Amino acid sequence: MVLPQRCDVVVVGAGYSGLATALVLRDAGIDVQVLEAQDRVGGRIWSERRDGVPVDHGGQWVGPTQTRLLAWAERFGCEIFPSHDAGDHVELWADGSRHLFATGRSSTGPGVEEYDALEERMDEMASAIDLADPLACPHLVEWDSETVESWLLRNVESEPARRRFALAVQGVWSCEPREVSLFHLLFYIASGGGMDSLMETIGYAQDSRFVAGAQAPALAAAAELGARVHLSSPVCAVRQDGSGVVVETEGGAITAQRVVVTSTPAATARIRFAPSLPAPRRRWLARSPMGDVAKVHTRYARPFWRDAGLSGQVVAYDDQPVGVVFDNSPADASSGVLVSFVYGDRYRAYAAMGEAERRDAVLATLTRVFGSAAADAVDHVEKLWPDDGWAEGGYAAVPVPGAWAAHGRDGWRTPAGRIHWAGTETATVWNGYMDGAIRSGERAAAEVLALL
Amino acid sequence: MVLPQRCDVVVVGAGYSGLATALVLRDAGIDVQVLEAQDRVGGRIWSERRDGVPVDHGGQWVGPTQTRLLAWAERFGCEIFPSHDAGDHVELWADGSRHLFATGRSSTGPGVEEYDALEERMDEMASAIDLADPLACPHLVEWDSETVESWLLRNVESEPARRRFALAVQGVWSCEPREVSLFHLLFYIASGGGMDSLMETIGYAQDSRFVAGAQAPALAAAAELGARVHLSSPVCAVRQDGSGVVVETEGGAITAQRVVVTSTPAATARIRFAPSLPAPRRRWLARSPMGDVAKVHTRYARPFWRDAGLSGQVVAYDDQPVGVVFDNSPADASSGVLVSFVYGDRYRAYAAMGEAERRDAVLATLTRVFGSAAADAVDHVEKLWPDDGWAEGGYAAVPVPGAWAAHGRDGWRTPAGRIHWAGTETATVWNGYMDGAIRSGERAAAEVLALL
Numbered sequence: 001m002v003l004p005q006r007c008d009v010v011v012v013g014a015g016y017s018g019l020a021t022a023l024v025l026r027d028a029g030i031d032v033q034v035l036e037a038q039d040r041v042g043g044r045i046w047s048e049r050r051d052g053v054p055v056d057h058g059g060q061w062v063g064p065t066q067t068r069l070l071a072w073a074e075r076f077g078c079e080i081f082p083s084h085d086a087g088d089h090v091e092l093w094a095d096g097s098r099h100l101f102a103t104g105r106s107s108t109g110p111g112v113e114e115y116d117a118l119e120e121r122m123d124e125m126a127s128a129i130d131l132a133d134p135l136a137c138p139h140l141v142e143w144d145s146e147t148v149e150s151w152l153l154r155n156v157e158s159e160p161a162r163r164r165f166a167l168a169v170q171g172v173w174s175c176e177p178r179e180v181s182l183f184h185l186l187f188y189i190a191s192g193g194g195m196d197s198l199m200e201t202i203g204y205a206q207d208s209r210f211v212a213g214a215q216a217p218a219l220a221a222a223a224e225l226g227a228r229v230h231l232s233s234p235v236c237a238v239r240q241d242g243s244g245v246v247v248e249t250e251g252g253a254i255t256a257q258r259v260v261v262t263s264t265p266a267a268t269a270r271i272r273f274a275p276s277l278p279a280p281r282r283r284w285l286a287r288s289p290m291g292d293v294a295k296v297h298t299r300y301a302r303p304f305w306r307d308a309g310l311s312g313q314v315v316a317y318d319d320q321p322v323g324v325v326f327d328n329s330p331a332d333a334s335s336g337v338l339v340s341f342v343y344g345d346r347y348r349a350y351a352a353m354g355e356a357e358r359r360d361a362v363l364a365t366l367t368r369v370f371g372s373a374a375a376d377a378v379d380h381v382e383k384l385w386p387d388d389g390w391a392e393g394g395y396a397a398v399p400v401p402g403a404w405a406a407h408g409r410d411g412w413r414t415p416a417g418r419i420h421w422a423g424t425e426t427a428t429v430w431n432g433y434m435d436g437a438i439r440s441g442e443r444a445a446a447e448v449l450a451l452l
Numbered sequence: 453m454v455l456p457q458r459c460d461v462v463v464v465g466a467g468y469s470g471l472a473t474a475l476v477l478r479d480a481g482i483d484v485q486v487l488e489a490q491d492r493v494g495g496r497i498w499s500e501r502r503d504g505v506p507v508d509h510g511g512q513w514v515g516p517t518q519t520r521l522l523a524w525a526e527r528f529g530c531e532i533f534p535s536h537d538a539g540d541h542v543e544l545w546a547d548g549s550r551h552l553f554a555t556g557r558s559s560t561g562p563g564v565e566e567y568d569a570l571e572e573r574m575d576e577m578a579s580a581i582d583l584a585d586p587l588a589c590p591h592l593v594e595w596d597s598e599t600v601e602s603w604l605l606r607n608v609e610s611e612p613a614r615r616r617f618a619l620a621v622q623g624v625w626s627c628e629p630r631e632v633s634l635f636h637l638l639f640y641i642a643s644g645g646g647m648d649s650l651m652e653t654i655g656y657a658q659d660s661r662f663v664a665g666a667q668a669p670a671l672a673a674a675a676e677l678g679a680r681v682h683l684s685s686p687v688c689a690v691r692q693d694g695s696g697v698v699v700e701t702e703g704g705a706i707t708a709q710r711v712v713v714t715s716t717p718a719a720t721a722r723i724r725f726a727p728s729l730p731a732p733r734r735r736w737l738a739r740s741p742m743g744d745v746a747k748v749h750t751r752y753a754r755p756f757w758r759d760a761g762l763s764g765q766v767v768a769y770d771d772q773p774v775g776v777v778f779d780n781s782p783a784d785a786s787s788g789v790l791v792s793f794v795y796g797d798r799y800r801a802y803a804a805m806g807e808a809e810r811r812d813a814v815l816a817t818l819t820r821v822f823g824s825a826a827a828d829a830v831d832h833v834e835k836l837w838p839d840d841g842w843a844e845g846g847y848a849a850v851p852v853p854g855a856w857a858a859h860g861r862d863g864w865r866t867p868a869g870r871i872h873w874a875g876t877e878t879a880t881v882w883n884g885y886m887d888g889a890i891r892s893g894e895r896a897a898a899e900v901l902a903l904l
Contacts (some may be wrong), residue, residue, distance in 0.1 A: 348732075
């Protein structure tokens with residue numbers, strides 16, 4: 001497809017944020033063109049049909065306060081259905097013990113009370129961060145001066161409670177507590193509406209899934225944008241001067257008034273900007289490494305664990321690779337699908353194994369919990385996000401200590417001349433999520449509209 | 453200059469590490485070609501002659517245990533001379549107080565005893581790191597789980613001692629204690645031979661300077677390499693397969709057996725690697741942001757402060773931009789030069805000012821310490837390293853918490869197929885220094901030689 005030579009606004013990236021940016025601009029009558037590096041839209045959201053079953057390799061859930069994503073579901077007629085949450089969840093511990101619990105009832109495992117108190121304390125701390133201006137938080141420097149790990153060691157005596165929280169950090173931030181700034185963690189808690197909102201299933205972030213997969217709204221948005229979306233068009237360079245901005249790809253260049261860059265920090269680092277980006281923005285990006293996560297889908301003829309009264313949910317506080325398992329069966333339960341999440345240090349150990357060994361390790365955990373039937377998989381597929389050529393990790397970037405305090409004010413998302421920033425990492429509400437991605441694109445589009 | 457189509461080994465970068473790599477390979481009879489992005493060699497070492505006076509905008513000192521750099525000085529006949537250390541150094545505090553002290557005598561300022569004990573403790577901790585295998589340190593995960601700041605707050609009660617250490621961190625690592633992993637700090641202390649070795653002047657890291665500027669040995673090395681060094685040739689891509697590696701620039705490509713990449717993490721991030729680099733290496737680089745430092749040189753007709761018994765050295769524990777001042781006069785003292793260092797948070801505040809305001813701020817500090825004569829500058833020039841298009845900061849990369857523990861083993865400098873790694877960030881001894889850069893190049897050359 002030949003690129004047009006000029007337009008009003010170029011959007012770099014056709015993930016949720018880029019598509020949201022483009023839709024708003026298109027609706028306002030602006031000539032917008034979207035350049036996407038990959039041969040598909042959706043970015044970190046990718047639904048692959050395998051034997052007719054949609055498999056969400058990336059982001060997948062939608063919850064009731066994710067109102068922008070829900071609005072897209074409605075706008076594009078993408079049906080959602082409640083996550084399977086009935087039955088007993090299973091907790092695994094390193095001593096071989098297991099504990100059953102169900103949603104709304106506490107586990108009988110160790111450290112539950114201390115963990116609950118810790119969640120409350122985190123919520124309370126997070127409430128000191130005003131999302132209208134997170135950088136005005138009076139504790140900014142204090143909280144951005146340490147890792148979550150050092151805070152936990154000083155403030156939580158119970159080792160099992162710390163272990164529970166470490167898995168929560170893996171599960172929500174896809175990193176270890178030692179890898180993330182305490183301030184960023186608290187900002188993110190505020191952004192997502194609290195610990196329960198981030199962690200829980202029905203009524204919260206993991207409430208529902210898309211019948212056709214979470215990429216469906218992105219595909220529908222791209223269809224609306226039509227020929228404005230250019231796939232397989234990675235941007236090499238962005239050059240701006242007083243009169244405009246030139247966005248270069250190997251297949252040609254587009255001259256525009258403004259550009260909205262929505263790519264991940266890793267992908268943005270590969271674009272040559274002339275003149276250079278302002279130092280705060282470069283330094284923010286250089287302190288925003290991506291999390292480490294793999295999603296592994298194992299499909300069975302039926303969701304057989306439901307017969308045994310199990311929900312399919314597992315939280316593993318032991319040392320094997322799998323951290324969390326969910327029932328990811330399709331809406332009609334025509335087959336049974338378990339999705340295993342591997343994060344943080346576990347991810348590093350997992351990625352170092354060969355493919356067969358990785359499969360064996362996941363199936364060993366599933367059979368340990370769900371019995372020998374779990375060995376009879378009809379499909380098994382994994383997505384290692386750190387090896388993704390464009391995202392280079394997931395779910396999102398995880399700013400390290402010092403990034404917010406020193407570089408947040410001018411580096412987080414302040415436009416650089418004609419360059420505006422979107423992407424879920426720039427979202428105020430639901431930062432790190434699909435909903436935040438849409439919001440970020442809408443905010444960037446509004447910025448641009450005010451200047452055109 | 454036209455690039456050759458093939459050679460045995462391509463070296464990316466003509467800083468000290470790249471030049472060292474190339475010299476060893478050339479001496480071994482290998483056909484080596486060096487591709488340098490800038491129009492000069494030296495990398496983070498750049499000596500500009502201003503009115504005949506060499507001004508070192510980057511690295512400048514050489515000490516007695518930096519034996520590889522000293523060997524280059526001898527090999528290339530580059531004369532060195534002792535740093536000016538005679539006279540009283542001045543300490544400034546936020547309450548307006550000042551304390552004089554001289555080398556070998558303690559300051560009468562606050563927190564000295566506690567600070568001395570802290571240095572000893574740091575040395576003791578650093579001694580647990582075996583440079584032959586830093587990752588075998590039994591405290592690796594513990595120390596890599598927190599920032600230096602959180603450790604200081606827990607372990608050092610004296611606020612003035614913490615303030616002294618914060619300036620030490622600024623001075624040696626060009627960042628704030630909250631920005632660096634405790635493990636990395638300790639590794640670096642071990643690498644440089646201890647706190648005194650890093651911090652002190654005569655007999656230590658700041659012992660001597662080069663008469664013609666610290667770039668002189670690099671220029672001499674480049675002259676020896678002759679037409680093998682290609683300036684203004686930034687590398688865009690490195691593609692490898694079973695038969696060789698292709699290193700691409702805008703002006704052409706070279707096919708080789710091996711490539712040694714010596715560029716900073718920031719510059720390396722802009723090279724497209726095909727196939728992608730292994731995840732641990734990508735993740736190490738993504739967790740290695742550069743420090744923030746400016747060097748500001750102010751020249752006078754004479755080193756007038758010496759007449760008043762002052763050494764020209766200032767350590768400022770207050771809040772104005774300048775952290776440290778040194779007498780940087782030329783060897784023959786034919787003029788007087790003061791160099792002011794601006795690091796970390798101070799750097800961020802400094803960079804946000806206009807150029808005139810920055811000059812006023814530096815001159816205000818110099819006149820406050822050295823009297824009104826310090827206002828009569830004949831030259832004033834600054835180098836803001838974060839704005840350098842290739843280094844994107846200085847002196848070196850500062851790995852954040854979690855980088856060493858999770859990604860160090862395979863990400864620090866393990867070759868990626870035909871790609872080998874040099875650069876001072878990969879040095880075992882004198883990591884972050886010119887001497888370490890040379891050592892890293894010699895190590896990488898040996899790796900390559902064993903495989904050709």
